[in-house]
Amino acid sequence: MHGTPHIVSDVMTHTVTAVGRRATFKEIVRMMQDWKVSALPVLEGEGRVVGLVSEADLLPKEEFRDSDPNRYTQLRRLSDLAKAGGLTAEELMTAPALTTRPDATLAEAARTMARARVKRLPVVNELGMLEGIVSRSDLLKVFLRDDEDLAEEVRREVVSSLFPPPGSSVVVQVHEGVVKLVGRVRDTSLIPVVARLVRAVEGVVDVDFELEGREGSQSPSAPTGPTTKGVRDPAPDAR
Known part of the structure; x- marks a missing residue:
């Protein structure tokens, strides 16, 4: 980081x-x-x-x-x-x-x-x-930071380190300080870690997920935080 x-x-x-x-x-x-x-x-x-x-x-x-x-x-x-x-x-x-x-x-x-x-x-x-x-x-x-500024920091400091391509494909969206990560990741067990790191970025209001595990992903752990949502297991035919 x-x-x-x-x-x-x-x-x-x-x-x-x-x-x-x-x-x-x-x-x-x-x-x-x-x-x-x-x-x-x-x-x-x-x-x-x-x-x-x-x-x-x-x-x-x-x-x-x-x-x-x-x-x-x-x-x-x-x-x-x-x-x-x-x-x-x-x-x-x-x-x-x-x-x-x-x-x-x-x-x-x-x-x-x-x-x-x-x-x-x-x-x-x-x-x-x-x-x-x-x-x-x-x-x-710090909560006056521009959404795109927050998105760039999350991409650079968090996503690129823990969800790098080609194993993962994650899009970072930010609206009114709420960060949303959308896509597919190789290791869903890292999601709780990512949640903590994203919340630690100055100016982030909250974090949400719409992530799916790729084939061969590890079993996901429950994300930490009161409002972390949208983490999905891979479909049975994708395991």
């Missing part, structure tokens, strides 16, 4: 607005409004990321502005109540900041976001210096 997965530096935003520890509440709100962002990295020194301040960190000030929370709320939401009284980025930020590296794969960044339930990650180098920021929408950019 010669293809390489996309990495964070391919899709991240390189120009990032950030604040220092001493930035005031109103300065933070103003910068978010001016730059139309929902979070800002907090930096110290020459650009080392020490935290992230988001709209969620700012909202407790409004939520608790005219309320007197009961004891249960106080115990359950100690962090939010502390942020309601925060005046600077240092008091408001979530720290330490959850970050990612420029050379991390999109899958790695997506897993980090999902596990931490965050919408964005500052991108830092090996010294912790800010290089950019990557959001959920950035990670979804």
Whole structure:
């Protein structure tokens, strides 16, 4: 396989607005409004990321502005109540900041976001210096790849390696990111492997099969994945 997965530096935003520890509440709100962002990295020194301040960190000030929370709320939401009284980025930020590296794969960044339930990650180098920021929408950019681009990669990186002619004859079709492999193959036992490899291609939404085994093919294994369909055994007279 010669293809390489996309990495964070391919899709991240390189120009990032950030604040220092001493930035005031109103300065933070103003910068978010001016730059139309929902979070800002907090930096110290020459650009080392020490935290992230988001709209969620700012909202407790409004939520608790005219309320007197009961004891249960106080115990359950100690962090939010502390942020309601925060005046600077240092008091408001979530720290330490959850970050990612420029050379991390999109899958790695997506897993980090999902596990931490965050919408964005500052991108830092090996010294912790800010290089950019990557959001959920950035990670979804790979699904904008052209269907023909996907088809070409699947042909080149998967089909040509595992289903080469003349033993196999496979046509790759792609529509709206869904890859469909149609034709006849010598070794149907490779279909589950092909399914995994095709799904690993950046931008593929799903994979489907309409494949038949040639004479002398091995017994097919059940393809993996929730929606892999259309794998057919060879007709009895073709065995």
